[in-house]
Amino acid sequence: MNCSDVRDMLESYIADDLTDVESARVAEHLSECATCSATYERTRNLVAGLKEIADAFVPADRFVVPPAYATGPKGGWAWRVAAIAASVVALAAVSALSVPAIARELPLPVAREIGALEERADELQQQVDELTVRLETIDGQEVAIVDTTEGDLSAEESEAVQRLAMDFVRAQYAGDPDALAAMGTDRLKADLAAHPGDYLRAGGDGLTFAQMTEAARTEDGTYLIFVRLSDSGDWSESQYQEDFEIKRVGDTYLVDFMGMDA
Amino acid sequence: MEDNELVALAQSGDARAFTMLVRHHERSLYAAAYAITRSQWDAADAVQDALADAYVHIKGLRDPARFGAWVSRIVVNECNDLLRKRARVVPMEDPPEPQAFVWDGPEDGLDLMRAVQTLSPDHREVIALRYFRDLKVAEIAEVLGCPPGTVKSRLNRAIGSLEATLRPGTGQEVPR
Numbered sequence: 001m002n003c004s005d006v007r008d009m010l011e012s013y014i015a016d017d018l019t020d021v022e023s024a025r026v027a028e029h030l031s032e033c034a035t036c037s038a039t040y041e042r043t044r045n046l047v048a049g050l051k052e053i054a055d056a057f058v059p060a061d062r063f064v065v066p067p068a069y070a071t072g073p074k075g076g077w078a079w080r081v082a083a084i085a086a087s088v089v090a091l092a093a094v095s096a097l098s099v100p101a102i103a104r105e106l107p108l109p110v111a112r113e114i115g116a117l118e119e120r121a122d123e124l125q126q127q128v129d130e131l132t133v134r135l136e137t138i139d140g141q142e143v144a145i146v147d148t149t150e151g152d153l154s155a156e157e158s159e160a161v162q163r164l165a166m167d168f169v170r171a172q173y174a175g176d177p178d179a180l181a182a183m184g185t186d187r188l189k190a191d192l193a194a195h196p197g198d199y200l201r202a203g204g205d206g207l208t209f210a211q212m213t214e215a216a217r218t219e220d221g222t223y224l225i226f227v228r229l230s231d232s233g234d235w236s237e238s239q240y241q242e243d244f245e246i247k248r249v250g251d252t253y254l255v256d257f258m259g260m261d262a
Numbered sequence: 263m264e265d266n267e268l269v270a271l272a273q274s275g276d277a278r279a280f281t282m283l284v285r286h287h288e289r290s291l292y293a294a295a296y297a298i299t300r301s302q303w304d305a306a307d308a309v310q311d312a313l314a315d316a317y318v319h320i321k322g323l324r325d326p327a328r329f330g331a332w333v334s335r336i337v338v339n340e341c342n343d344l345l346r347k348r349a350r351v352v353p354m355e356d357p358p359e360p361q362a363f364v365w366d367g368p369e370d371g372l373d374l375m376r377a378v379q380t381l382s383p384d385h386r387e388v389i390a391l392r393y394f395r396d397l398k399v400a401e402i403a404e405v406l407g408c409p410p411g412t413v414k415s416r417l418n419r420a421i422g423s424l425e426a427t428l429r430p431g432t433g434q435e436v437p438r
Contacts (some may be wrong), residue, residue, distance in 0.1 A: 007418075007422055008415070008419070008422070010418065010419045010421065010422070011414075011417060011420075011421040012418060013413055013420045017399060017414065020415075040426065042425055042428075042429065043421060043425050046374075046421065046428065047393065049368075049371070049374050049420070050374065050378070050389065050393035050394070051393055052367065052371065052395075053293065053368070053371040053372075053374055053375060053394075054289070054290045054293050054369045054393060054394040054395075054396065055289045055290055055366075055367075056289070056293070056365060056366045056367025056368075056371055057289055057292045057293045057363045057365070057366075057367075058289060058363055058364040058366050059288055059289070059297060059306060059309070059362065059363055060306075060361060060362050060363055060364055061306065061362070062288070063284055063288050063309060063310050063313050064310075067398065069378070070318055076267075084398060093383050112380060138323050192364055193366070194364045194366055216314075218263050218264075218267065219264075219267070220263065220264050220267075224263070243278055245282070257282065257285065259278065259281055259282070259285070259329050261278060
């Protein structure tokens with residue numbers, strides 16, 4: 001194996017992509033050839049450098065999902081609660097009309113729509129039955145807690161995650177990036193440094209925690225919790241949701257991801 | 263949450279899960295697109311369009327474990343479409359500098375990206391997929407539609423060229 005052969009195989013050698021025999025022959029040549037050995041060291045640094053910059057480009061404008069996204073089905077509980085509430089109101093109105101009696105007099109498309117609404121009613125009722133909402137006091141504040149999963153977390157665990165999410169939101173409104181960073185993993189810290197505007201919020205005098213899910217834990221140990229809040233007295237205009245992914249590091253819980261949802 | 267779980271949720275229509283996938287992959291997708299297109303703005307366009315396509319077609323992805331390679335292929339295709347369009351445009355002037363990205367890496371890391379961008383298109387692709395998207399040779403072969411042997415030889419040559427470009431005394435240094 002000559003120098004040229006070896007240099008043509010260095011990438012594969014470093015990636016451990018050669019057969020044992022090939023790998024042994026490259027290693028043998030490197031031990032005997034100072035020039036190739038120096039090239040090997042530089043190439044190894046080069047490969048490490050490339051890997052290091054893979055995650056170093058933080059897009060200045062975050063990539064947004066296509067418009068269809070906003071109208072597509074959403075998985076969040078808050079959306080479901082809102083949809084259920086809206087539909088319950090709609091159904092009450094429809095029921096008051098005494099559908100069968102007047103259906104004959106309505107234009108066909110309207111009658112069809114009412115039929116579809118009735119079908120949706122059963123489905124929604126089932127969703128209402130599955131959701132349980134209860135009030136709990138966390139950090140001295142009364143918050144509606146939505147049960148989304150079987151209660152497989154201990155109360156302490158769930159409350160620690162809930163407290164962290166609430167503290168994080170408060171620090172957002174206090175405009176305190178240091179406090180936010182102290183509550184975050186390295187990934188969150190990097191994102192916070194790159195996009196502080198995504199985290200820091202102004203105002204918040206009327207900050208109210210409207211609802212919060214119980215913490216859920218995924219198979220990989222990540223805790224998920226969704227917080228619905230309002231940041232001014234104008235309840236209808238100022239409600240939104242923050243979605244948290246939280247990791248446990250030793251005895252400390254840290255926010256790994258926070259995203260806003262409508 | 264792992265990609266596999268997020269893909270499964272996104273396939274069932276969970277928009278938030280798709281957003282999380284985007285956040286997990288956006289940096290390395292952008293790095294790959296920037297290496298291939300050599301334009302910070304084209305790279306942003308390519309990734310944005312690719313993610314829109316991915317969102318529409320994610321239900322068609324049979325094996326969630328292949329999301330990384332699958333979305334890489336969409337990005338590479340978008341980049342190549344853009345490069346083809348650009349080939350028909352007579353360049354006037356470089357766009358002004360407000361950057362399409364914020365640099366969150368070692369001080370001299372951008373020199374390394376510039377060196378990658380001097381490579382031939384084939385070599386830029388394999389470097390982007392291997393080191394920025396962390397794909398295996400077999401996955402790159404699938405993304406590019408060529409035999410694994412071709413990927414290996416392109417990778418070796420691309421790394422050889424990069425090493426020669428950055429060798430001490432040639433004007434640029436290997437970062438680190």
